[in-house]
Amino acid sequence: DIQMTQSPSSLSASVGDRVTITCRASQGISNNLAWFQQKPGKAPKSLIYGASSLHSGVPSNFSGSGSGTDFTLTLISLQPEDFATYYCQQYNNYPFTFGQGTKLEIK
């Protein structure tokens, strides 16, 4: 199985900050990587697919990059509504696997 490792596990930041979350795959997954945002008590929301393509309706404040084994999610200027938990997921091979999550908190 492909292991997905996110870092950091948690992060404190302020409104307006630039934040980067990293996701590393245990083997190459091409660009078959998605990012999701989840707020407490809510369903996950799709942000990015294909490592860098924004899902419809996702603000351009979010940016994804990477290919192979190393990927990043960048929040260019944090907004109050961006404080949430973020997950990466590979869909290159079954079983599909998620990273453990990165909790983004307000400083």
Next chain:
Amino acid sequence: EVQLLESGGDLVQPGGSLRLSCAASGFTFSTSAMSWVRQAPRKGLEWVSTISGSGGSSYYADSVKGRFTISRDNSKNTLYLQMNSLRAEDTAVYYCAQLTSHWGQGTLVTVSS
């Protein structure tokens, strides 16, 4: 507007069975691979199963293989998850998802005596 509406979650005893349903609308269901993803209390996301648009191919996590069965009825735009031999560790919110795009709101399955 895409909508995915799960139902069927309940409290069930260990060893019991449950069938979850997911009613889909707002997109071409029959050509879309669909998945179930679960989240145990205070834990991360875990992929459970995926089925192809035609229903001809299905895939499972090792943790549920042989106990859970994913299926779909394209005439009813509905996805199913039949869960047998349930264990305490299957307790979770179960989400229906068109994985890289849309997710349902989830349905809670609790396995406890």
